Every structure is written in C-alpha cells, then in structure tokens.
Amino acid sequence: MYISITKQHLNETFSQSCSDFVAYLQKENEGKQPELQEHFFGRRHDRIDPEKVIKEIDGNTAKLKKREPKFFSITINPSKRELKHINNDPKLLKQYVREVMKDYAASFYRDRPVSVNNIKYYAKVEYERTFKGFDKEVKENQPYRAKIVKLEHDLRKVERGELTTDVKSIKKKIARLNKNIPHRINGEVVAQGMKKPGLQTHVHIIVSRKDISNRYSLSPGSKYRESETVLNGKIVKRGFNRDRFYAAAEKRFDTLFKYNRNYVESYSAHKAFVKDPKKYFAHLLGLPVNERSAAFKILGTAGVQVPRLNIPTNKVEVALKAIKQFKKTVDVAKSSSTIGL
Numbered sequence: 001m002y003i004s005i006t007k008q009h010l011n012e013t014f015s016q017s018c019s020d021f022v023a024y025l026q027k028e029n030e031g032k033q034p035e036l037q038e039h040f041f042g043r044r045h046d047r048i049d050p051e052k053v054i055k056e057i058d059g060n061t062a063k064l065k066k067r068e069p070k071f072f073s074i075t076i077n078p079s080k081r082e083l084k085h086i087n088n089d090p091k092l093l094k095q096y097v098r099e100v101m102k103d104y105a106a107s108f109y110r111d112r113p114v115s116v117n118n119i120k121y122y123a124k125v126e127y128e129r130t131f132k133g134f135d136k137e138v139k140e141n142q143p144y145r146a147k148i149v150k151l152e153h154d155l156r157k158v159e160r161g162e163l164t165t166d167v168k169s170i171k172k173k174i175a176r177l178n179k180n181i182p183h184r185i186n187g188e189v190v191a192q193g194m195k196k197p198g199l200q201t202h203v204h205i206i207v208s209r210k211d212i213s214n215r216y217s218l219s220p221g222s223k224y225r226e227s228e229t230v231l232n233g234k235i236v237k238r239g240f241n242r243d244r245f246y247a248a249a250e251k252r253f254d255t256l257f258k259y260n261r262n263y264v265e266s267y268s269a270h271k272a273f274v275k276d277p278k279k280y281f282a283h284l285l286g287l288p289v290n291e292r293s294a295a296f297k298i299l300g301t302a303g304v305q306v307p308r309l310n311i312p313t314n315k316v317e318v319a320l321k322a323i324k325q326f327k328k329t330v331d332v333a334k335s336s337s338t339i340g341l
Contacts, residue, residue, distance in 0.1 A: 001077070001078055001249065001253060001265070001267075002079070003075065003245075003249055004074070006072065006074075006075070007069040007072050008070055008071050008073070010069060016066065017054065018054055018071050022206070023050075025050075025126070025204055026050060028128060038090075038126070040123065041094055043098060043116065043119075046094075048122060057070070057071050057120070057206055057208050060120055060208045060209075060210045061214075062210060062214045064210070064217075069209055069219075069221065070208070070209050071208050072220055073204060073206060073207075074207060074220075075204055076096075076100070076202060076203040078093070078201065078253070079265065082253065082259065084199065090125045090201070093125055093201065094125065095256070096252065096256060100252050101119060101205070103245055103252055104116075104119065104245055104249075107242070107248070108218055108220075108239075109240065111236060111237050114211075114218065117212070118211045118216075118218070119208075119211070120207070120208040120211070121208065122206050123203055123205040123206070124204050125201065125202075126201070126203070128200055129196045130194060130196065131191065131196060133192050135192075137182075137183035141183050141190055141191065144177050144180065144181040145189070151177075152174065155170055218240075219240065220242070220245075243271075250266065262291060263284065263291065264298050264299055265298065
C-alpha cells in the first residue's frame, strides 16, 4: 500500500479553485456512456456530480489566504497483490476509503478529537495509469529512442541531398537499436503516456483544508507533529501524525479484508529501509524460509533485483556487502511507484 498526501498547487499555472483537479479526475470518463462512468463518492453518498464537488470544496475556504492551499489530495495506491486479494472490487475499495478516512481524522492532534464527521472529502476510483518520464522503463528506453530519432533525421537529410552517407548503414543501425531497446509491451516500445499493464486501480481523494463547519483548519501538511503553541494567550495543540495515519491505513486494510501482509509490504519495513538499510536487510534475511521466499518474490515482481544469496541467517553480516546495490534497485522501484514501500 502506497499512500501520498499532496497539497494544492498554487503557482501561476494553477487555479485557486479545485476545478482543474476535478476535471483531471474525469479523464477516464471521456467517451464512455453515463452508465459506465465512475462517479465521485463521499462519506455517505455515491454518484456525486463533479459540479457539486467543486462547489463544496471551493465554498469551504473561509479566512484562508490566497497562497494557502484550499484542499489536499490523498492518493491511495494498493499494490497488485492487495488488488488481487480483493478481486479489484471498486465497492470494497470505496468501503476501505470510508474506513481509512476515520484514521485520517484521528491522526490530527487537536484540543478536541477530530472525527471523520468533521472532514469534508470526495473520492474517485481510477483504473488506469500511464508511464511517466521518471519511470525506469521510459528512462532506460530514452537513449535508444534519441539515437533512432537522430538517425531518422539523418535519413531525411540524405533524401533532401543535404547529407552524403551510406543509407544502408543508417538503416542497419536503426534496426539494431529497435531490436535492442529494452522495454516493450505487446511489441510496442514503452514511452511516456503509454498505459501501464495489469491492475492499476487506485483512489484519489480531495480533502478540504477547512473542517466541515468551515471554521477550523485541518492541514495534514503541517510541519508540526503533535506539538503545542501559544495562540492568543492560550496553549493549543496542532499537527498531523503521518506515521500514525500510514500505519493505521495499512492495518485497516489487513483487518477489513483479512490480508496476510508480508514484511516487505509493511510500513514498518519502509521506515526501517529509509532509516537503517542494514537493519532492513538483516530482518529480511532473518525471516522464516517461506516468508523470506515470498518477500523476495514480491520484490522481484516489483522490479527489484534481489541479491542472489544463500547463506544461513546467523551469518547475516556476510550479506551486508550487497546492501548498496540492493538499496539502489529498491529506490528505483520506489521512484516509479512499482512497489509500496
């Protein structure tokens, strides 16, 4: 499970309204019959019109300054294993979102407990993802594509008489590059904008910065975590605990759907990997044989080149020499959102 929280973009190219973001989330409905379209949903209602989403979020911004975000975007990205476990059922995902937003509310640190009833949010399920420029497949294909484009440009120069060279040689080079380009899907070269294969279902949630009464600010982007400050002569609590939210969201999925989570899929593993890769790798090698085998399979499926090591767990230190390369491959997989670490 990979969850991200992003504040509203407020530079000159973005609107103060959430209308652009709502329009972006409508992209998968284009060209579909109304009965086949995916609708926004909220805490209690399904089939919410996008116009209502815009009206409700834009109208809930009292006393916020122009340069302050008016809403936040939460993206919930279940792994392919998690999606397969729930049969990629959008009804179950909606059920999960409604439950996990209770954990979101509980992660605020305030003088009064924050309930999901205080949160104004709208969510939408999407089923497709496209390759981005930072994806490993696109980055590794790019040098080949660049060379092919240059050679094709040279061919056109030859046809116009601007360049004198061996046409057959150029064509052979192009054919060789096309043959050796590393990443294809169904014979088509992977490029930016191409749809990703397999289960790609995820959820976007638009959350108002202000609570449902339009009186109090609830910012998950606060740099303060469970801290206190003096405001108008009074000590007030503030902050949002992201660690608590991410861990609770993971536990919510496991409990709700009876999911047996492997160590490498867990938020605790993610934290160990970031803070102490040696500890992460040592724990991984110390897992029971069956669980360790499953962990390596999960990592391999995610595109992580796991070091081929067959050593007793009491000699973990011997394996630590492989950590540098292992960490590099995991970082690549994380950056392309192929692994929920």
